Amino acid sequence: MRDLDLSSSATFSLNATTAPVTGAGAAAPTAARDAVRALRSSQIREVANAGFGVADILPFWFGESDRVTPAFIREAAAGALARGETFYTHNLGIAPLREALARYVSELHGATPMENVAVTSAGVNALMLAAQLVVGAGDRVVAVTPLWPNLVEIPKILGATVETAALGYGERGWTLDLEKLLKALTPDTKLLMINSPNNPTGWVMTRDEQRAVLEHCRRHGIWIVADEVYERLYYGEPGERTASSFLDLASREERLICVNSFSKAWLMTGWRLGWIVAPRVLMDDLGKLVEYNTSCAPSFVQQAGIVALEQGEASTRALVANLRVSRDHLAAALAKLPGVDVKVPHGAMYLFFKLEGAQNSLDLCKALVREAGLGLAPGSAFGPQGEGFVRWCYACDPARLDAGVERLSRYLARR
């Protein structure tokens, strides 16, 4: 059906159109709308681009382990493919996965029926769906920063305005100024976006802080979207399986949408599988939004999720034990370098440390990749509150961390 005379872009380019251009709109540039153009692009990608052509780079800039997904999870997906599980599924996910998630969440955080659980196409997709559920144009959102940019930018796509409340940094590392946050949560606020354990700082919200925020939000009818994708990457007392969650405190039917993901605790970043725990009254509307966003997560990916939940506990525990070793190893090595101020946080998989000379952390990280072959994420990528810091993902073995520290050390010595 291709018509060669017409398919050439020269013939039918805007300039060559045969009809006169008369409408007002035709003069407008061919571009995305202003709100989308104003969204932040990834500074990490900007740093990576600065390293284009550098042959030998040690990258610690992404929030991803260098380890492949455990074999038993990959085999579960391959098995589902072999069985022919290649069809659409229910918008909210296949029932066995929702049931497995309900059991898993109930065990960690108290009774959670499957009717309160929905499967999503990644944790970030869960954040987008949560935002679509509750915020529209003109709504006020508050986010606690420094923060993975996605939580701040997503509400803007929907026309909402986002105010930030900053964590403080001091002797005890990153901490919450509770009074400041509650003050920012004015009665006209629609939604609080909060991420604990936190990317990039590793900050973990305490149960008392969660209780105070929850009670304040209850009083004013403010929704909480809690991004808890790092809950299992928590370095607490022996036997503690998870960081404190809003789910430990809230009923399942109040204004809390809890977002989680298979990416971190099961090494499944490239699978794009996540979930939401939310009030039952939202589920029909959430199902519609899933339909209009991705319709469902891939069927064989969902099957692998069941196996990850049912057989993955030992693997997750071993991962967290390894991460703790890597964290301590990297922190000890960094602490020896001049101009480095590093604190050891209790969660996530990053050290977010202060570095002398990083007043422009983006420029510094570009120089590091070009001149030292070391890939770090600039603190400014996580909001202005992160300026002066850099983020190092330590989800790899200590030898690789040592090689990176060696590069940083040499770079700092040359300055």
Added chain:
Amino acid sequence: MRDLDLSSSATFSLNATTAPVTGAGAAAPTAARDAVRALRSSQIREVANAGFGVADILPFWFGESDRVTPAFIREAAAGALARGETFYTHNLGIAPLREALARYVSELHGATPMENVAVTSAGVNALMLAAQLVVGAGDRVVAVTPLWPNLVEIPKILGATVETAALGYGERGWTLDLEKLLKALTPDTKLLMINSPNNPTGWVMTRDEQRAVLEHCRRHGIWIVADEVYERLYYGEPGERTASSFLDLASREERLICVNSFSKAWLMTGWRLGWIVAPRVLMDDLGKLVEYNTSCAPSFVQQAGIVALEQGEASTRALVANLRVSRDHLAAALAKLPGVDVKVPHGAMYLFFKLEGAQNSLDLCKALVREAGLGLAPGSAFGPQGEGFVRWCYACDPARLDAGVERLSRYLARR
């Protein structure tokens, strides 16, 4: 970290909160925002629910073949999993898939560089991303109906208003009233959403119609989002591989966002893999939106997409040949039934036929599933213009179609 005293919903339910409820917002219901509650839910699901408990149902209601994805595509995904391809990919997709898509699209529709191609997490996800790129609150969108509800509902999630321009139905089946459509495309219109070959009607837009619409939209600076996921399911002259596409007429740098999917032509519904062809100037902004929606499609799913494109042509051609047989078989069988007015369209995989007594097609389809074990989609699911019709997906073998027709025949005879 779980605190048993606090995790009980009874202790911390809204009613039992210790702090007094004083804010205005707290009195508001715990519910999704109005715009989301107003979104249409699936009438097909409503029909399916009506059949709950009916043991023997022949379902033709979903837009999905009953055949599993070809083995060589499933094996490609399993191979990628075995190789350990389980990490994040570039937001716009892995380069080899974008290159393979560029070659494929170029072959069908003229030169299309990979810089104009982006991978998405399903065709519907591509529609959502396209809408996010160009429309926000208050924008005017026009959609040609009857239509898969997703194209009409997606802009509403972003606060846009959607007007519909209806196809006409007559002796030649469903046809476009071009004058009516151009009149609906007022200069203040931001976006036209159009789907050809069309779900549910099978209507295929002619090249002349596409040219007229394109020229009109150029004059007024109106964006076109062309949903062409059924382009290969086209029953034209021998040797014609695809329905006419806006890509055949437009340059790659004008206001056209063309949406496609692996779901239909490669039997990959459950994989959630699609793509966008769009002006290069949009690609940075599209990359940001992908980051904030799903970040990327699963890596091993993208690998399977490459294999589908490079080795799938024979399989797609055989599929289309089979679908043509099924279409003709079903149309001939239906034409013999009393009260059925069926026309044979040139595209997609549905017969959208008029049925006496289907003035309330939702009620009729519920009765059909309950009383005859026959699963059809009500015409009203595709907008008021579809009322009086029902949709039958014929993507299965003729024997199964016969069994369905037999059930319909018996039901009609009993009435």
